[in-house]
Amino acid sequence: MAQTAFLESLPQSASQTKLPVESALDESWRDLYLKAFRFMQRARVIEDKLASLYRSGKITGGCYVGRGNEAVAVSAGIALNKGDVFAPLIRDQAGRLAYGESPADAFRTYLGSRLGPMRGRDGNVHRGRPAEGYLAMISHLGAMVSAATGMLLGRRLRGEPTGIAIVTLGEGATSTGAFHEGLNLAAVEKLPVVVVVSNNLYAYSTPNSRQFACESLVHRARGYGVRGWDVDGTDLNDCLKKITAAAQDARQTGLPQLVVATLLRLSGHGEHDDAFYVDATLKTLPVARDCLAVAEEFILQTNLADWGEILEWKEEAKREVESILAEVQREPVPDPFEERWCCLATPGLCEGIDGV
Amino acid sequence: MSVTYLDAIREAQAKALASHPGVFIYGQDVALFGGAFKATKNLLQQFPGRILDTPISEDAMVGAAIGAAAEGMRPIVEMQFADFSTVGFNQIVNHAATLFWRTGVPCPITIRLPSGGTMGSGPFHSQMMETVYAHYPGLVVMTPATVEDAYSMLLEAVLEIDDPVIFCEHKMLYYHLKAPALPTVALPAKHARIARHGKHATLATYSAMVHEALLASQQLATEGFEIEVVDLRTVKPLDTDTLLASVARTGRLLAVGESFPWGGVTAEVVSRAADEGFALLDAPPRRLNAKDTPVPYHPNLWTAHRPSANSIAAALRDLLRS
Known part of the structure; x- marks a missing residue:
């Protein structure tokens, strides 16, 4: 699809968010909405702080934020129960908080704290605690779909309840072989893996028109034999409603789901990227709304x-973040002289270290 | 009653399945069909629900094994051919191999690679992949040459090693290599083994080339030279101590491998001998590998492509003259 045709396919009028007012009046929904909103708010504060640390040279390597993706992310995190599997990507700070990750772990991983989950061995947004069902992404997009599927497979083979898994991806990842193999495997294994794709219109600098040729990525769900959900990624109501419903469906049916949320990435790919390539027209469309501002208005x-x-x-949130950051900055960083430089779990197999 | 190399692999898997409830087998055509080489024949009947056919998705097979391993399982992934493991390469080297280092969660998966050339198999059903995987930190790479090792090393890989193991089993040995019985004692996989004692030169090799090396050594014996054959057994970690001890006895080293010549296990062996054992050497250490082309189809080309007893014997004569 040419870029012009693609732009025309997006909603053109900055219409009012379709607010489920009747739902909003429901007390439990109001509680859920506000809870989600506050995670989004906190995530934005954390990521603004991370970006500021990056700009002041206190973060080594890249810095990636989820500005604009918070509504999708938080809905994924909030849909999960303790023990469920979560495999988030780089724009999911809000979802990580909602899933129960300590806000300190974001700073610990960026700053390489030895008290963090990655202990300076991996950094920026690559973090997780797999022993708790919380996978640590690798950069090769799509790879986490089959890994999350495997966690549920392992539980099923042991005769335990599987829980569900949520794997988040961008639209760029849907072009990888790993995504296809992973989602197909989840469907063949009939395991409740919810793949949440944030189509944020650019994979790094590549627009949708150079990423895929189908009308909508959600149409692919049918090809995999899984249920598809089309979500307005700028609207917390729509995200919460559909992503929690997809999770619920996975729980009830034990089958995979494909959620495709559409939104515009409101940052560069990373903080090093000024996103000059983003089409100016796009920024005027409803898809470019800031989900946090939309939620505030609601x-x-x-x-x-x-x-x-x-x-x-x-x-x-700002006070909390400042206090956490102050603590994390006092935590010990890795010491090459104390590092064992052995990456095997089995004793006695590391060359030059274990007497091998 | 005798046991083939392939029987040993099947029996090791049966024993592992019986010994640990976390073991399961994941691969293409492994369940009812029993695997392309029948390495899982009848295991489905013995262990229902634990031998699972997968789609043709090497990336997802390994990815799923990683997830299951993180949950405490000990999966065995069968690649139909070692050559096809390249499709799962990313999950193996970037995900499985890094998991413990990055997160502290072990990744005990065994990936079986039916490896190496057989006549007529051509470029995509013949490759040796040990060199590629041995390059990456976080992987253990086994290359058993005997029926006994096929059994005991596979058992050790599945039940005792808490890291990803690339188990390179040689297809040429599957049906023809026999032993009287399965072993009852085992040398730990990390140790190399002296397959033949000698004093004039050390011939370090692994997998099917051990048998070509032994034949070559017999030829040299008739010419008055005693060749010491070191079967490396596991190429990562590499048992440098056993290697250097042999070089200390013989003063000469030839490293032989069936994989392509650029870099690799033989280069590593020679490099370690030169680096750590230079003073032990009476002549420059030598290497012999397959030729630097894809593995050819026709038997005339194929037999000339890989090292053979004759080409190894010729290389040994050169080495002994130097």
């Missing part, structure tokens, strides 16, 4: 909270 319109409360929550 909260105010429906009187879930007033502006003062929203600001207070943000200030509270």
